[in-house]
Amino acid sequence: MATGGRLRELMKKYGKVALGVHLSVSAASITGLYLAIKNNVDVESMLERAGLPGIGRPQTPKHQENKEKLYNDDLIEEEPVLAQKGEKNRTAELAASTGGALAVAILLNKALFPVRVPITLALTPPISRFLARRNILKNHV
Template identity: 40%
Template sequence: MSNTARIRELFKKYGYTAVGVHLGIYAATISGCYIAAERNTGLEKLLVKYGLLSDESLRADREPHERGWFADKMAKGGPSLLVAFICTKALLPVRAPLTIAITPPIARALRQRAATTGL
């Protein structure tokens, strides 16, 4: 079963809890990517390490039109929000399994809390 199908099934089963977990992970990811891009912490090296960006495309001695538009933005320290958004999208293969893994325990904890507090 693909991650997309598993996410759909998760949303059907857990409803708003799954949506909340997914949005929380998304917010944490884009925030972290934004801070990393803003502080120029070598985000491009991380993307190269995980195969999301070519090391060759980041070489500073290449002409800008040879680097590709994203690598050019990274090399110039491009707009941080744009870089954060693209990195967040690239991290979907990490975010989806994380959502799938942590939604059931969070839903159980919320149900237990509701049962003990009478909500």
């Protein structure tokens, strides 16, 4: 079943709890992305290294060379990619051109929907059980 279908099924079963969990995960995602963009972390290249597509940069041979340098001697660079003082990263350029870091954080959050859904699917049942045990949730599953 597709992630959208599983999310729809979860919403039917858990209702408000599933919606609350999903909105909380989304809020945490937007907040983290916003802080990363404001701190000049090149979020786009981090997403590319994680295997997720970027937000509009075509992959050029020069970019491929830079990728090969990252994996030199089978070591992966673990530190966040920060832009050098003289150069502006693509995420910072988008934040400046589209009206701010919040707008870019929301767009990146939309792109991360396939990552957020499994998190919601995993967190909703235990949170629902916790709320039912504390008698916070009246009609528990």
